[in-house]
Amino acid sequence: MIYFVGAGPGAVDLITIKGQKLLSVADVVIYAGSLVNPELLNYTKNGCEIHNSAHMTLEEVIDKIKKAEAENKMTVRLHTGDPSIYGAIREQIDLLKELNIEYQVVPGVSSFCGAAAAIGAEYTLPDVSQTVIITRMEGRTPVPERENIKSLAAHKSSMVLFLSSSLAEELSKELIAGGYELETPVAVIYKATWPDEKVFRCTIETLPNTMKINKINKTALILVGNFLGNEYKRSELYNPAFTHEFRKAENE
Structure with a gap:
């Protein structure tokens, strides 16, 4: 076996x-x-x-x-x-x-989960993003044309980039061309959950320089999206004014 x-x-x-x-x-x-x-x-x-x-x-x-x-x-x-x-x-x-x-x-715990845990992030924030795109930049391994970064960026969803650390400059350009704003927050998690884990915060615009200064070109995940910001709506699940299967709203 x-x-x-x-x-x-x-x-x-x-x-x-x-x-x-x-x-x-x-x-x-x-x-x-x-x-x-x-x-x-x-x-x-x-x-x-x-x-x-x-x-x-x-x-x-x-x-x-x-x-x-x-x-x-x-x-x-x-x-x-x-x-x-x-x-x-x-x-x-x-x-x-x-x-x-x-x-x-x-199955195992994916590094994209470990990366979010490292910074206390939630990919699916109400009124911000309810979709997580897991993808990679095209390098020596091709990516289907319909899945290029520019096309995926048009959704402005939470995005996790695997295997793209050495292509930060191209990645930044593609994200911007697809519709993300320059100031969209980014988190780079180097070796998430390892003893030598490192976290770097930047924006899409400053991503290439951040990677260059810190000499990060492999074994890192790049997280992109406004889920890394501070603006979001409260979840209805625990809202006292919201009724669901297990609990009635307080005002009912």
Whole structure:
């Protein structure tokens, strides 16, 4: 059996209980290089075979899994955050299906959740934004034209940019071209929840300079939108004048 396990955003204690248990009994662990906190490997048992997939191709990863299966060993494929977001698990799963190898996906805490927690932010503020766009700038990996930053920026929703730290200048231009104001607030979270986490506040206009001054060009999330500001409406859920299924308004 192969388990795709979400390692969480970085902090060792933010892996799920199920993920930790699987790590502790795994015979083979293939982990996603510098993206996964290596201290998580301390959960593994003595004699566990450990491989860093940063140095491997897809085919090499599958070969290690095939070997483990032939030896009746259990494998954990340890991915950063939650495997469903930029985890490249689909291509692995499809090959496992062809080989009739059973698998299971164990979700994890995504780094976009860890980033919001780091600054005490809420992506979905009443009267500000009820939509979160998770995306990336086009770089060496292409992005569908309909999903370019300029097009997505037109919604002015809360936005989380993965894998875009080295493209801050282009990102800033695209966000502005799409409709965000120059002064729209931005938060850059470097290695969210890791011991060396860093937070930088700026605007879309000053984003490139902020990244340059602080030498941030990888392993950071860029959060964009007015949810980072101070203006929003109170939620109706806890409003004493609002009736819902579990509570009547005080004036009724």
